[in-house]
Structures are given as C-alpha cells and as structure tokens.
Amino acid sequence: MFLTYLQQSYPALWANLNLQRQDVLEAPIDFVILESVVTFLAGEITGNSSHVDRVWTFLPPLYTAYFTFLPLLSWAPPDLKTAGVSNRALLMLATQYRKFQRRNSSEEDYRWALLRDHIPSVLYKLFNLGFIAFTQHVLLFAQGLPAYAATLQPRAAPTTTDQVLFALGVVTVLIQFTADNQQWAYQNFKRGNKLEKPWPFADCNWTELDAKRGFVAEGLWSVSRHPNFLCEQLFWFWTSLYPILGEPSHSGTLSTTPISYYPRWPKSFNPRELLTHPDVTPFWPLASALSIAILFAASTAFTEYVTSGKYVAYAFYQERVGMFSPITTLAKKFWLGVTGRLATVDAVVWKDEKKRE
DSSP states (O other): OHHHHHHHHOHHHHHHHTOOOHHHHHHHHHHHHHHHHHHHHHHHHHSOOOHHHHTTTTHHHHHHHHHHSGGGSTTSOHHHHHHOOOHHHHHHHHHHHHHHTSOOOOSOOHHHHHHHHHSOHHHHHHHIIIIIIIIHHHHHHHTTHHHHHHHTSOOOOOOHHHHHHHHHHHHHHHHHHHHHHHHHHHHHHHTTOOOSSOOTTOOOOOOHHHHHHOSOOSGGGGTOSOHHHHHHHHHHHHHHHHHHHSSOTTSSSOOSOGGGGSOOOOTTOTHHHHHTSTTTGGGTTHHHHHHHHHHHHHHHHHHHHHHHHHOTTHHHHHHHSOSSOHHHHHHHHHHHHHHTOHHHHHHHHOOSGGGOO
8 A cells, every 4th residue: 555655646756766566565564554553552542652562573473474475475476476485485484483482571661661751742752653663663574574585586495504594593592582581580589479380491599689689690691681682683683694695586496687676775876876786785684684783782772771770780790791792791701800800790790609600
C-alpha cells in the first residue's frame, strides 16, 4: 500500500529510487507501518511503552520466514518461483527458532518511565512515535533483509561457511539464554524468590553480599557487563554474513541481475555511485547488523547512566569489566594490576572473597 502510493503519487521520485519488485516488499513494509501505529496507540492508551519489547524476538523470525518462503508465494517473481526456497535462507531461519522462545516480560522498561518523568509530555509522545514505535520496528524488519539477499542468490547445497555460521548462531543463542537466565535468577534471588528449576548454569550460588550489591556480576556477567546484548549483536552479525560469504547475488541461476532489485539512492545523490558499485553493494546486508549495534550502544549507555546512579559499586564494576567484549575485560584487569588497584576494585565488586579471581 505504501509503496503503491509512493509510486503513483511521486513517479519522478519512484523512477530515481529505481525500486523494482515492489510487490515483494509491499506486504512487510505495510506491516511495519501498521505495527508502528498499533504500538504507538497501545503505549498511549495503556501508559506502557514496552509493547515493542514483547514482539522483539517474534518479528525478526517472521520477516525472515517471509523472505525465506517468498518463492512459494503467488506474488513472487517467476525466476524466484523457479529457483525455489534457498537452503541458505532456511539455515538462517532455523537459528532464529530458539530466539523466538526467549522469555519476554510484560512489565514496562524502567528507562521509558524514567525518561517520561524527565521530559515534557509532548516530547515523550514524539519520542514514543518516532523511536520506540517506528524506528524499532524498522530495525526489526531490517533483520529479515539478509534472508532476502540469500533468496536472491543462486541455489546450492549448504557450504562449509553456511554450516560454520549456523553453529556460531546456535552457540550464540545458547550463551544469550544463559546470560538472560543468570540475570533472571539473580533478580529473583535479590527479591527473595529462589527459582526451583533454574536454567543450567543460571544459578551462581549468590550470597547476601551479592544481593546487597544490587546488580549481577557473576557468571557470564563477570566477563561482560552485558553478555546478553553482546550475543544479540553477534547473532545478527552472523546472520548478515550468510549472503555476504555466499555466492554473488548477480550471477548463477538467477541471471536477471537481481542486484537491481535492491533500493538505490536517487540519481541526484553522489553516494549512489558508491553504494551501487559491484564491489560495495554485496555488503549491504551488514547494514541490518550495524543498525542493531548502534541501537544497543546508545541504549546500553543510557542504561548504565541510570544504573550507576543507583548503585555505588557499579562505577567499580565498569572499571573492572568491559561493556561488551571479554577482551576488554582482560585489558581492564591487566591495567588495574599494573596500577595496583585490582585488589581494591575486586573487593568492592565481589565482597565475597571466594568469588574474586
């Protein structure tokens, strides 16, 4: 609907954009717009702005499934129907199955409530519409685009690279599950609710000293301040590499130069020549992973700003453990050891001597 309106109302712009196969993108883009409107209205009506969070693990597999099974749909282009479903796209979809099963909370993200209380109501409504509702849904849609790129590629049996990326995806999801559940188990312990059957490796034998600290710093959280966020970013990076490391999308079975199916810059923009250059264009699936990484970097910075104001020991935790990468944690540990502050920082973060390295 949106693309049809754009094509009919702005034919000159449509010609410059060079968007082909608009019927393929029509349904998911209309769905993004619908979801954005529904999410915004739901947030305004209920006073809870976390409705996107509840579908965060559901929508990327949905978009990936759409592009994976696109050749089976009645509106698919003839050459895609002939080629059939891509094995590479199927592998990408299979790794997302476990992500779909992650736990989602019905509570509102405390950051939205905090932001709502500190800015004018009109500004928050604009933020809710522009970022929370619309931008996040666009980013979730973007996570399905690597599957679209894989669908446009020549059909072949899964390569060794595909199998390695699949294994990395599965391992990453399992680690993310463990990190999420370690945090979940810690929060329950802090509130006095010990879980009867925690996820394997989720129970880190917390003590009352750990509970008084206020935030989890054991298990995977001892080598990364946000191991779950790290895994989320890595997962979409592995996913974006499937089509990039696969066969070039402009050769092989699909010989009608599918590279021209991708959106291009208007001719009046200088970057168009760069982005459509055959040596650059195949890397466009990375845009989905990079967009998620930017979102998490900004979101995590805000989260830590709030957390550091609540817990005295968090500044020491930041000094001792890297935000995402365990390699940064090793570097921080080395530097604290060189400067003679390692024992002091460790004593503040891990008051239980048995938990200090």
